[in-house]
Amino acid sequence: MIRYKTKEEIEIMIEGGKRHSEILRALKEMIEPGMSTLILEEEALRLIKAHGDKSAFLGYTPAGAHRPFPASLCVSINDEIVHGIPNEAARILNDGDIVSIDLGLIHKGLITDAAITVAVGTIDDESKTLLKITEEALEAGIREAVPGNHIGDIGAAISEVVEPTGFTLAEDLAGHGVGHAVHEDPFVPNFGIRGVEEELLPGMVIAIEPMVNVGKAGIKVAKDGYTIKTRDGSRSAHFEHTVAITEDGHIVLTR
């Protein structure tokens, strides 16, 4: 069931999204070769708490998981697509890596979800293209997120950006409704047919999140039970925004 948000709830999410984007920007600025992913986790938690907010991921147990997620931030490096655990991996970022940081923020009880993928030092041309295409795919999806369009329009626009490049959209992973919970209806796939699936209506709030692999679309779950990686070991990028559908268009809450 889709939980439409009231104007008052969207006002809260606008403030939450602003805080959210400021935290991601601050984390991005910190990223440099030689840094432990644990530093990113600690700084994320500090910034979240400094404003009286909470992480939506810390302690969250998604459907099918056997234990709660142990961190406030997902940090996924190179062939890791999503849900990498920063404080268990004890990993160091190396020059040439790409790292995705994904944050769920709870502000006054309402959740926003957003992710960026960042270059660590100097990255190769293929990785640069990967980041550019993934971000373009997100923007193409966002442009379709207006009242009267359908969920299928978003996925169609995303796949139309990615498919001609030879990169692939990671299988089985999709965007989602968000707000009262991390994952709400509707399911927002990164592929689709124009004009089909749920109609977008004012009050819907969705996370749009293309995850793009250099190689094949196949995925696998790592031994930690959370980190999702490309099956062929190729690199993957992830960009995500939380978008509220309004009467006359949309607001990108986490811009």
Ligand code: MG
């Ligand atoms: Mg998400």
